[in-house]
Amino acid sequence: MGKRLGILISGRGSNFLAIADAISAGRLDAEIAVVISNNPSAAGLEVARSKGLATSTIPSERGMKREEYDERLTEELNRHNVDLIVLAGFMRILSGKFVNRFRGRILNIHPSLLPSFPGLDVHAAALQYGVKVSGCTVHFVDEGLDSGPIIRQASVPVEGNDTEESLAARILEQEHRIYAEAIALVLSGQYKIEGRRVVPVLAKPAP
């Protein structure tokens, strides 16, 4: 049995779908234990249901403290015995307590070459700055914003006639490729973290 993923989404869920496809194609040895959304109308939830996956919605209620929300999230993840938490377009900041509890077991994907352009409106920021190369980053989640150790990155060219939409689409293709690869590396355990560097280590040969 593969390790159990808890996938957190807020919207479309194309990264979730790419991960599900990688599992079905045998490129990723894992199973999706649950897909959780803070947004009841996230399109990705429908896709997950249509695939017969367990889903759950935890809406952020008015006045609810971040830690309280994260407690509910924790209960749900534990109920499904999740080994690795995969943020895939999850539009909430996680509390320090939550990050600490699951340290080293939360991944995020961000549509820029970090540390450039963390946060929101990333493609607009990249175009406005005038970079000629952009891309995406899979990283461990720490207490900062898009700041944890980097597991994988992929770059794409920025073309002179790019719009936010065209750049986003070019980057998304790479996101779909590298997220499954990064998850596979983390689940294999064949890496170590030295400072900020995630360094692959080879498996010991069988005796």
Ligand code: GRF
């Ligand atoms: C992706 O661009 C991801 O990098 C960012 O949010 C977007 C989510 O897209 N964090 P999707 O819901 O996976 O299609």
